[in-house]
Amino acid sequence: MLKRAVAEELTGDAVDGARDDMTDAPLIAAHHVTASYDNKRAGTRLTALRDVSLEIRRGEFIAIVGPSGCGKTTFINMIAGFVKPMEGEVLVRGLPVKGPGSDRAMVFQDYxxxxxxxxxxxxxxxxxxxxxxxxxxxxxxxxxxxxxxxxxxxxxxxxxxxxxxxxxxxxxxxxxxxxPEILLMDEPFGAVDAMTREAMQAELEAIIGKTGQTVVFITHSIDEAITLADRVVVVSSRPGRIREVIDVDLPRSRFEDEVKLMPRFSELREHLWNLFRAEALGAKSEEAA
Ligand SMILES: Nc1ncnc2c1ncn2[C@@H]1O[C@H](COP(=O)(O)OP(=O)(O)OP(=O)(O)O)[C@@H](O)[C@H]1O
Ligand SMILES: [Mg+2]
Incomplete structure (x- = not known):
């Protein structure tokens, strides 16, 4: 109750009595979203993301992977309410995001x-x-x-x-x-050493297991994405489009040694690496053209 009161207080949007009856509806939805940045000095426009559609269910853990500059931060900034889509819409609980609110918390890439x-x-x-x-x-x-x-x-x-x-x-x-009901995490463990990183991943999995929070998590690590996520969203090089959404059909806790040793874990890793390689090569040939 307190959480709802605070969210209403701070967002003034996306929170109403109907929401508890909408448990089957996606908690977060992006519909044909295009995001661009205008450079007024140069009179140019850079399209960061193009025609991205994604629905995220309550309690899901989504990892987003993709090459640098493909619009990952831009995407979660739109969910957070810091950036507005140029086209399309981003909805939380079925209502357009109008600005930041305490129902959504961000862990920033640069702290x-x-x-x-x-x-x-x-x-x-x-x-x-x-x-x-x-x-x-x-x-x-x-x-x-x-x-x-x-x-x-x-x-x-x-x-x-x-x-x-x-x-x-x-x-x-x-x-x-x-x-917060929604945790937006932009490479949250990027600057943490390998040992601490694994401990914090396990801690995060345990916290989310208890709280049921919905997480959108950006990472450059394919292993981290497979270890934590229910689904991994692979974004192409800029302008970012969703290339594939992969179900991580592995049991939890993913920190049990037997899970990491499962053939399925290696299959998912290989599949993601192949997608990544294709993306990197595609980006290179575009540069050369
Ligand atoms: N505030 C801004 N003004 C102008 N251009 C921006 C702004 N923020 C991002 N961009 C541009 O939009 C594109 C996507 O940036 P974004 O930060 O979303 O990428 P990213 O996928 O998070 O990259 P990285 O993995 O390096 O963090 C980049 O080309 C970047 O230069
Ligand atoms: Mg980023």
């Missing part, structure tokens, strides 16, 4: 921390807009999420005092703190 705030106050930032949020409860929640990402002891550090991986974890804690 986007506030440099003048400590770790604790950066995470607290996510909760400050919750009118009526009890101070003690918020403090407990902040401590809990800082613990979850393994940063206990660094509450009073400033971002410049942290490594890249630690900053990234502050961004993750900030997104998790307000328990």
């Amino acid at each position: 986007a921390l506030l440099p003048w705030r400590t770790v604790e106050r950066n995470v607290m930032f996510a909760l400050e807009n919750h009118r009526g949020g009890d101070k003690e409860h918020n403090k407990r929640r902040v401590a809990e999420t800082i613990g979850l990402v393994g940063l206990t002891g660094f509450e009073n550090s400033y971002p410049y005092e942290l490594s890249g991986g630690m900053r990234q974890r502050v961004g993750i804690a900030r997104a998790l703190a307000c328990d």
Whole structure:
């Protein structure tokens, strides 16, 4: 109830009484979306994404993979309400996204921390807009999420005092703190070392298993996509179009050794690599033409 009140307060859209009756409807839907950026100085227009359609069900974990510059960040920025489609529409709970809201939290590719705030106050930032949020409860929640990402002891550090991986974890804690229905994660583990990365992937799988949150997760790692996602969306080089959507029909938890050793895991990996190779070659021959 509190979550709905806050979402209504902050978004003013996409939240109404009908939503609980719409459980079969997609939670997020993109219909024939094209996104472009105008360069006013040069008088040019760059099309980042073209005619993208995708429906995401409540509780699904979607991974998006594709070459650099193919419009992945642009796509989740449209779900977050930071970027508007040039054509087509993006809907959340059946209603067009009009702007950001606390029902959707983003983990940014470049962390986007506030440099003048400590770790604790950066995470607290996510909760400050919750009118009526009890101070003690918020403090407990902040401590809990800082613990979850393994940063206990660094509450009073400033971002410049942290490594890249630690900053990234502050961004993750900030997104998790307000328990959003939709988590948008832009290469959230890109700056984390391999050991921490696997631990955080497992932690994320466990959190999502408990909360049932819907996740849209961008990654450059095919293994990470297969390990975490229910479906992997492969995007072509710019202008990005959906090349294929792959069902990851592997049991959970994916962190059991036997899952990674399953022939199906290797098949999916090979299939994704082949798609990737084809995409990279296609992009090269376009450049040469
Ligand atoms: N604010 C912006 N203004 C102008 N062009 C932009 C802007 N944001 C992105 N672009 C352009 O749109 C295209 C897609 O960018 P986007 O950041 O969505 O790609 P990406 O798939 O997330 O890439 P990467 O994997 O490198 O993060 C790029 O060519 C980029 O230059
Ligand atoms: Mg990006």
